Amino acid sequence: MKTIRIPPRPSLLADVQQELSAREPDPKKLAKIIANDVALAASLMKLTNSSFFGLRLKAGSVEHAVDLLGLDQCSMLLTGIIARQTMSNGGAAMARFWDFSTKRAQAMSFLARQMRACPTDIAHTFGLFCDIGVPLLMEKFPDYSKNLEKAAKDLDHKITDLEDQRYSTNHAAVGSLLARTWGLPNEVSVAILLQHDYSSLQDKSTEDRVRTLIALALLAEYAIHKYHGEDLFAEWEKGGDLACQFLGMSQHEVEDRFDELHDMFNGIS
Incomplete structure (x- = not known):
């Protein structure tokens, strides 16, 4: 670090x-x-x-x-x-990073408002910053992007565990540190740190708003993947059921939210 x-x-x-x-x-x-x-x-x-x-x-x-x-x-x-x-240096890779982050932030803000789950500004901020450690690790390690792409498809291990094994740190830890350094709300920095630890969704000692942000982000990201025609999303396979359970959503309700988000993406594209 x-x-x-x-x-x-x-x-x-x-x-x-x-x-x-x-x-x-x-x-x-x-x-x-x-x-x-x-x-x-x-x-x-x-x-x-x-x-x-x-x-x-x-x-x-x-x-x-x-x-x-x-x-x-x-x-x-x-x-x-x-x-x-x-943090805009990095050409096409950074453009794609910010495009995805912006779409996730907009989706989370929409979901937070529709579901009255948490303040929309907090949801939007987390959506923008939850992967902010990624460009910092891309800058530090030349092979990071390639290994992140591979780790993102792994159905059996947490991305952060795979990164820890290779780099002795991970994007969640680095992103959480940046969030604290920049004075972002504490629940945002904690949620960044725990974002891939889906067991925290069942941990009542973890603040409710932190768990809400993690669950909403997973829902938003899966909706974005489906919007782009990608039905298999490894993170949803790992934590989707826990996220739905925490948010009190049935599969039918999830599909309804996806339809709403896809309409929103179409409207702002």
């Missing part, structure tokens, strides 16, 4: 988090922080006016976008935008 480069928390993210954590956050001050970074402001405006949010009004300025979204939604989007700006 000591030899892996964990990017420091971007100063822009620190400024945003400081304002949002104030006793009475000021939307105008937050808008000013955002507007000082042209790329951040442009990305926020684009997302605010996208079909994903489906807002009746279109934002005409950063301040207007903050008012339309609210502080919680703004925090969710800004954290993701800044993360993508900070």
Whole structure:
């Protein structure tokens, strides 16, 4: 772990988090922080006016976008935008990584809202960051991508166990460390660490929100795989039943959620 480069928390993210954590956050001050970074402001405006949010009004300025979204939604989007700006080197592989992470975050936010399972901003943040350790290990180990692809198809072993054997660490541990370093909510960093340990879904000593995030992420990822025509998803084979049991979902309800998510993916593609 000591030899892996964990990017420091971007100063822009620190400024945003400081304002949002104030006793009475000021939307105008937050808008000013955002507007000082042209790329951040442009990305926020684009997302605010996208079909994903489906807002009746279109934002005409950063301040207007903050008012339309609210502080919680703004925090969710800004954290993701800044993360993508900070960790975008890597060409096509990183583009695919962020495309999948964004789709998972959108799916988790949708599921959290529809099922009233947890706050949508927390679900979205976890969806974006749960695999954030992957690009850090790709940067450190030249053979990591090839071995991760192989491990992802293994039906008998946890991905993190296979990574530990080869690299003496794993993407969940590295990602959890980055989440803590960047000041993300504690339940997000814990859920990142436990994301492939599906036995935690039955462990009542694990916080309910952590288990909810793990279960929703598995449901969202399986929906994405099915959307792309991939019916066999090893992680679902390992933890799907436990996730459904924890969420109190029948197979019929799972299929209904998949249909809803596929409609959403079609609408934002």
